[in-house]
Amino acid sequence: MLNHEYCRNTIFNRNFFMDFRGTMTYNERKIIKDFHKCNFYEIFEYFQAESNKLRAATKEEKLSEKEENESLISKYGFCLLDGHCERINNFRLEAPGLFLGRGDHPKMGMIRHRVWACDITINCGRDSKIPMPPRGEMWKEVRHDNTVTWLASWTDNVHGQNKYIILNPRSKIRCESDHNKYEAARRLHKLIDKIRATYSEEWKSKRIYVRQRAIALYFIDKLAGTVRCSSLRVEDIQLHRYLMDKEYVVVFDFLRKDSIRYYNMIEVEPRVFNNLKVFVKDKEKGDSLFECLNAHELNDHLKELMVGLTTKIFRTYYASLTLQNQLDELTDENATVPEKLLVYNRANRAVAILCNHQRSVPKRHQQIMENLRKKIHNKNNAINDLEAEFIELEKSANLSKTVKDKMIAARKGKQLECLKDQLKTLKLEETNREENKNVALTTLKLSYTDPRIAVAWCKKNNVPIEKIFNKTQRTKFLWAIHTADENYNFLGE
Missing domain, CATH: 2.170.11.10 (DNA Topoisomerase I, domain 2)
Structure with a gap:
């Protein structure tokens, strides 16, 4: 990995060297103490040579390797x-x-x-x-x-x-599991008001365990199941009676999976705020916010409220509900397929923001955007040139009034319209890539949102399914593609 940018990262090198020293003998550790004095270049050259051998393999060698892999799969x-x-x-x-x-x-x-x-x-x-x-x-x-x-x-x-x-994912048991998850999310929609009434009443309980469970469930509901409440620490939240013209404000600020920062500022009910003040009183920063609660007990309680209910079902419910509402609100049935795809990605981005699915901007993003802008620039120039030529041909055709000249002008007109459509598609792609540069959409499509919503939307709007789901995803969602018609609605309406 010597040619990789990770090797210029201090944390990466420090962690590697610590683990590397852990593999050494006592005498080796006495000698090898400084990472910067280590020379891994011979090992690097060896693996580079191995990679080159693979790239230079003959057709027969590649076929032999393919047959070996197929033999392993069959076994x-x-x-x-x-x-x-x-x-x-x-x-x-x-x-x-x-x-x-x-x-x-x-x-x-x-x-x-x-x-x-x-x-x-x-x-x-x-x-x-x-x-x-x-x-x-x-x-x-x-x-x-x-x-x-x-x-x-x-x-x-x-x-x-x-x-x-x-x-x-195409196995019968995985398909059934997926289907059950999305059906549970649909059932939650019918019971959500009753569940809210239950946990709101429990905020007044004399038992602190019940109050902590009720506040945790309130956050799971309000934050769309995106925060693991049972592991929240005192330092992960700040309480503000007044903040930025708002009352009873809770600020969440901590690192989640893969060190992605979660930051959210929400207004809460006064009774929730006052309970939180009690929960944090006399605690240290690293102490648990809900010390009376654990994930297992919380999930047992959720199952009592609704069969099959878990914290993940809340996330599935809100993600699917957001996608359905966004598609209903943003889709113009008269739009072109590229315009509809931009709408779909914008709807997915709303889900990504809800679920805090961020990512680092891809390393090649800037280069891709520059290439796109060059294509747009070149397409604009081609349109301008062709437009000037078309105007001249139209003038000539009007003067000569011959069928041949009119046909030539008509062909140029069609070419011009084609170029304009291509330019429009390129501009839509530029917008789409720029808007989605720091959000991760793949996991949402695979695990969080009911795939039948996208399938029904595609069928209703004449958008090819393969524009939404790649080959692997279509295999996973074959059950949804076969069962959802254009009238499917997540809310069952």
Whole structure:
């Protein structure tokens, strides 16, 4: 990675060197103390040469590698689920390497260890043949848990989080799970007023546990399930009786996943504000805001309010509701397909802002924008030249009044209209890329918003599905493409 910009990052280098020293012997650590005195260039050259070999591979070598990969897929890429053959999403483990992260992630540069058989838990049916581990090794555990959908699990050493081998998104069980999630979000719409009345009443409870649970649920509802309330600390919020002409203000300011900053300023009910003042009283900055509450207990309470309700269902509900409302409000049925696509992306961006799905501006964004502007400039010049030529041809045709001259002028007119349409499309693309440069839309489409909303919108507005969902996404949402007609509405109206 010596030619990568990460290697110029202080956090990346510090974390790497700390982990690197952790792999050394006692004597090596006595000698190797300064990262800047280390020379990794020979290793870098070796891997560059290996990469060059792969790029220079012959057609026969590439075909042989392809056949080998297909052989691995046929051997390891499928499983039996309830007697049906199902594709596994990805049966390959991540190779050891350096964790990169996004933005200035505090763990960037840490070494991801190799995963061995003794790190892996296998999950299979009681009567199935247990997969064989590599020779001389043993699995960490073999279990037969039919209440979960993962096939293998291990713990990532960088984050300490569980990683899973799961079924392909097109598998029956994954499609059913997706469908159930979106249907639960639709049911929530019918019960949301009752749930709000319940937690509002609980703000007055004499039991602090009930009040903390009710305030947490209020935030989950008000913030669209985008904040994990059970892990909020005192330092993550500031309370202001008056702020910027507003009353009872709570300011959220903390780092979320991948060190993306979450900042939000909201007005709250007076009783919520007063409860929060009680919750933070006599606590240190690092103390839990809701010390009486944990995620498991909160989810149990949510299931009592509605079957299948979780904090994630709130996020799905608000994301889907926002997408539906934005598309209904912004779509002009007389617009062109490129104009409608801009509307769709703007609707998705509203969802991204709601869910705080930010990203760093892509490294190539500026270059892409410059190339687009050059194309727009060149297209404008071509239009101006053709327009001048068309005017002259029209004059000649009017003077000569011959059929041939009129046909030539008409052809130039059509070319001119075609160029103008191309210019319009380029300008729409420029607007779209600039507006979406710092928001991440892919995860929203894959996990947060009901895909039937987009499918119905495409069918109703004659927008090709492939303009919205790529091939992989269309595979995942095949059930939605087949079941949603143009009249589908998330609210069921």
